[in-house]
Amino acid sequence: MWSLVTALIIAITSFDVSHSYVVVPTQSHPTSVTAPFPIPAYSSTGLKNEIYTWRQQTIRYVASGPANAKHSVLLLHGLFLNADHWRHTLKDLGDAGYRVYAIDLLGSGYSSKPDATSVEAKWLNGENGRFTPFNEVVDPELDMLLMQRPISIKKKQPPTRENVVLGTNTGGRRVVPKFELSSSTCYNYYTWAEQVNDFTRDVIFNGVDHYPNERPKTTSLIANSKGTIVALQAMLDKPEYYNGVCEINPTYREMHRAELPKLATPVVKAIQRFLKTKGHGLYRAATKPQCIKHFLKEPYSNKDAIDDELVSSMMEPLHLPHADDVVFDELSYSTGPLFEELLQDVNDNSDVSRRKPIWVCYGKEDPWLCPKRVESLATKPFKEDGPLVVDKVIAIESAGHCPHDERPEELQPILMEFLRACHNSEQPRYDVAPIELHNLSIHF
Numbered sequence: 001m002w003s004l005v006t007a008l009i010i011a012i013t014s015f016d017v018s019h020s021y022v023v024v025p026t027q028s029h030p031t032s033v034t035a036p037f038p039i040p041a042y043s044s045t046g047l048k049n050e051i052y053t054w055r056q057q058t059i060r061y062v063a064s065g066p067a068n069a070k071h072s073v074l075l076l077h078g079l080f081l082n083a084d085h086w087r088h089t090l091k092d093l094g095d096a097g098y099r100v101y102a103i104d105l106l107g108s109g110y111s112s113k114p115d116a117t118s119v120e121a122k123w124l125n126g127e128n129g130r131f132t133p134f135n136e137v138v139d140p141e142l143d144m145l146l147m148q149r150p151i152s153i154k155k156k157q158p159p160t161r162e163n164v165v166l167g168t169n170t171g172g173r174r175v176v177p178k179f180e181l182s183s184s185t186c187y188n189y190y191t192w193a194e195q196v197n198d199f200t201r202d203v204i205f206n207g208v209d210h211y212p213n214e215r216p217k218t219t220s221l222i223a224n225s226k227g228t229i230v231a232l233q234a235m236l237d238k239p240e241y242y243n244g245v246c247e248i249n250p251t252y253r254e255m256h257r258a259e260l261p262k263l264a265t266p267v268v269k270a271i272q273r274f275l276k277t278k279g280h281g282l283y284r285a286a287t288k289p290q291c292i293k294h295f296l297k298e299p300y301s302n303k304d305a306i307d308d309e310l311v312s313s314m315m316e317p318l319h320l321p322h323a324d325d326v327v328f329d330e331l332s333y334s335t336g337p338l339f340e341e342l343l344q345d346v347n348d349n350s351d352v353s354r355r356k357p358i359w360v361c362y363g364k365e366d367p368w369l370c371p372k373r374v375e376s377l378a379t380k381p382f383k384e385d386g387p388l389v390v391d392k393v394i395a396i397e398s399a400g401h402c403p404h405d406e407r408p409e410e411l412q413p414i415l416m417e418f419l420r421a422c423h424n425s426e427q428p429r430y431d432v433a434p435i436e437l438h439n440l441s442i443h444f
Helices: 002-011 083-095 119-124 140-148 189-204 226-237 265-278 280-285 289-296 308-318 323-331 339-348 371-378 408-425
Strands: 050-054 057-064 072-076 099-103 160-167 173-180 219-225 242-250 358-363 392-396
Touching: 050 189, 057 083, 057 189, 072 083, 072 189, 072 226, 083 099, 083 308, 083 408, 099 189, 160 339, 160 371, 189 226, 219 226, 219 408, 226 242, 226 339, 242 408, 265 280, 265 323, 280 323, 289 308, 308 323, 358 371, 358 408, 371 392, 392 408
Parallel strands: 072 099, 072 219, 219 242, 242 358, 358 392
Antiparallel strands: 050 057, 057 099, 160 173
16 A cells, blocks of 8 residues: 555656647537647547547547447546557557547546636536535535536435445455545546546437437446546446446555555545645656656556657646646545445446446556455455356456556457457347437536
8 A cells, every 4th residue: 555655656747748739629519618728639649639528628538440330448547647548459449340439537638627626626526416415505606507507317325335345455355334425526436437428428429328219329448447436437327328347457546545544544644635735846846757657667567568658648648737736636535436335336236237247357466456355356245145246357467557558469359358248248228318418608
């Protein structure tokens, strides 16, 4: 755990590389806005950077493969990273005939980075309507804006979870009496899950859930690290959108209050407070690419994969305005959902548990994962006489935290097998009316 804390602090670095930038025109999605900062016309992968406007925010994404492909895949990146981290997967799956999308989550990459304390950020927060009814919002201005925003119906849940069964580093099970789900930031897993679901509907499905009298559209989720929790929450919120999920090196959120030892909690809180209030100078000072190369040597087992393209694609977006604020906000996010908790919720959800494939792949040399804890997902239920929460756990030799970038040649056959399983799991569903897009114009 302490190695992760140290690595995260080292990771707060960026450098400025001169480029000829152009602003990519926004597409015809609802409430188009101008990008808040210049965005390169093309990503480091050579793919064109596209823009999706979501809740008045600019979201960058890239796509590969034939536009008329029968099957689609959505890739979700990890902490401090962005869509370009899927450079190999985008090419390999695109060449295999899939339509592949990789998206920058809000606050990451070239996506917008609103001030987490602003009304704008509070308005788009995915926790709205999930824990607290609108009439309990204490900010009158925010309350009025929320009433104007169409929010999908969500199953209300308490802002805390109690008696949750989680794993241990020895592959056992333990019960956490209570932890909080709600947070004070828009940069949370509920916001990102809603962003992913809206992107799936608006871009991948062209604005509707599906067309009447046609087979329902679905897509497959592939995620790494932070993205693995986003993927599970997205599938819980909109199970009809997805036919399966492959989780690559899931995060167990070592700085979550349910994961931290009690004695370590005050220390971590102090570090978080320091970074949010005093860390900006550190962020600006550590601007050399050598710093990020040094950091990547810990999670990457294959050091040859740490090339200039990787460093540049990671660091350039981290030097955009307000990127440091987002990084500190994410490092201070110690509440919200957990990977094993969501796996159990997914299995308890009848709309998801029609045996849509849930696979886990991990690099055996990942210093931030305990193999016994990961392997137990496929061997030990979380409830007595309960089901196993995943279909497969696959270890990749000589890979660390990012097998898709370190050993893409070994991961590719696994992903192809996973996608075939997703197609086999698809079943027709009852037809529902198409969802109409809302064209709102709310300015701050």
